[in-house]
Amino acid sequence: MIKTDVLVIGAGPVGLFAVHQLGIIGLKAEVVDNLDKIGGQCIELYPDKPIYDIPAVPECTGETLTKSLLEQIKPFKTNFHLSERVQAISKEEGNWKITTSKNKIFIAPNVIIAGGVGSFEPRKFLIKDIEKFENKGVFYSIKDKNYFKNKKICIFGGGDSALDWAIELSKISEVVLVHRRNEFRGAEHSSETVKKLEKEGKLKIKTPFQINSIEGKDKISAITIKSEDGKIEKVVTDCVLGFFGLIMKLGPIAEWGLNLEKKTIPVNTGTFQTNKEGIFAIGDICTYPGKLKLILSGFHEGALAARACFKIAKPNATYRFEYTTTSTSMQERLGIKKSD
Ligand SMILES: Cc1cc2nc3c(=O)[nH]c(=O)nc-3n(C[C@H](O)[C@H](O)[C@H](O)COP(=O)(O)OP(=O)(O)OC[C@H]3O[C@@H](n4cnc5c(N)ncnc54)[C@H](O)[C@@H]3O)c2cc1C
Numbered sequence: 001m002i003k004t005d006v007l008v009i010g011a012g013p014v015g016l017f018a019v020h021q022l023g024i025i026g027l028k029a030e031v032v033d034n035l036d037k038i039g040g041q042c043i044e045l046y047p048d049k050p051i052y053d054i055p056a057v058p059e060c061t062g063e064t065l066t067k068s069l070l071e072q073i074k075p076f077k078t079n080f081h082l083s084e085r086v087q088a089i090s091k092e093e094g095n096w097k098i099t100t101s102k103n104k105i106f107i108a109p110n111v112i113i114a115g116g117v118g119s120f121e122p123r124k125f126l127i128k129d130i131e132k133f134e135n136k137g138v139f140y141s142i143k144d145k146n147y148f149k150n151k152k153i154c155i156f157g158g159g160d161s162a163l164d165w166a167i168e169l170s171k172i173s174e175v176v177l178v179h180r181r182n183e184f185r186g187a188e189h190s191s192e193t194v195k196k197l198e199k200e201g202k203l204k205i206k207t208p209f210q211i212n213s214i215e216g217k218d219k220i221s222a223i224t225i226k227s228e229d230g231k232i233e234k235v236v237t238d239c240v241l242g243f244f245g246l247i248m249k250l251g252p253i254a255e256w257g258l259n260l261e262k263k264t265i266p267v268n269t270g271t272f273q274t275n276k277e278g279i280f281a282i283g284d285i286c287t288y289p290g291k292l293k294l295i296l297s298g299f300h301e302g303a304l305a306a307r308a309c310f311k312i313a314k315p316n317a318t319y320r321f322e323y324t325t326t327s328t329s330m331q332e333r334l335g336i337k338k339s340d
Contacts, residue, residue: 159243271308
């Protein structure tokens with residue numbers, strides 16, 4: 001059980017800057033994100049693209065912005081709980097009790113939802129019984145490629161992830177690459193490489209095919225694939241990997257009794273509190289008249305939500321407005337050493 005002043009849901013740019021705003025006023029935060037990396041949309045959707053409207057930063061990429069935000073919160077030594085989705089919430093003795101998909105429990109008087117457009121989740125195979133093999137032969141991401149060494153592997157998909165992993169795993173295992181179209185969507189160079197590897201007998205390509213069924217009791221023994229004209233082929237395999245991109249789901253947050261408006265959460269613009277005391281929403285997930293889904297708006301929202309969290313986390317303390325330029329306590333929290 002982890003106790004903290006604020007649980008921040010979402011490690012996107014807005015969640016990260018909220019950690020800064022909480023840290024400088026002396027509040028401790030823990031951050032949970034469903035992704036296996038920090039940065040939200042900036043890292044998942046456009047790490048290399050330039051952003052031109054971060055105040056006082058004429059140009060940066062999604063990746064450099066994330067790195068700078070992490071650098072800025074380094075003094076607070078924040079714990080990140082990645083690859084975990086927040087599931088349930090309940091009120092317990094004045095605090096919120098939040099449980100994650102890995103059964104971790106957080107106890108906090110405040111929760112800041114910075115969940116963006118929802119948690120990113122892999123698009124999955126849509127055939128009968130496939131869920132019982134999930135993480136036991138059916139995978140949607142690769143954490144340790146050595147697991148796949150010397151195995152028979154079927155990779156599904158036509159984008160960059162499918163092509164890159166087909167190329168990589170063909171060096172250590174027997175790979176069959178299956179795609180529902182004849183043309184691949186991934187980078188031209190990768191597409192040419194898989195075709196070259198097929199000619200050299202280093203991997204097999206099956207197009208236009210889709211998965212049809214899965215066979216096996218406790219582990220996969222084979223699958224069948226079906227072509228556009230209904231032809232069915234059996235493929236003996238140990239593992240099936242699906243790379244069909246990500247979908248964004250509001251997920252369990254939608255069941256928390258919060259007011260919702262078209263998959264966003266209405267907030268009070270003075271505090272960014274939702275209809276539940278101690279639950280705040282900032283960034284792309286919140287809505288109010290005039291809301292702009294921009295990073296700079298999310299930064300402002302985080303600053304106000306942090307001050308509102310202070311009043312709930314420390315009801316007996318007086319909040320004093322201070323500037324980082326002149327506040328010694330803020331500078332101490334930031335680890336800034338005074339020059340004599
Ligand atoms: C291609 C593109 C270009 C863009 N360019 C710009 C630009 O130039 N300037 C600009 O200001 N904005 C830009 N944006 C928009 C900007 O990226 C978003 O406004 C910003 O990412 C919102 O930040 P956020 O932290 O609110 O949410 P996100 O970045 O979406 O992060 C939310 C995080 O919360 C996690 N999460 C959600 N639900 C859960 C849950 N239940 N449990 C655990 N984790 C959860 C998600 O996995 C995600 O990592 C662009 C967006 C795109 C797609």
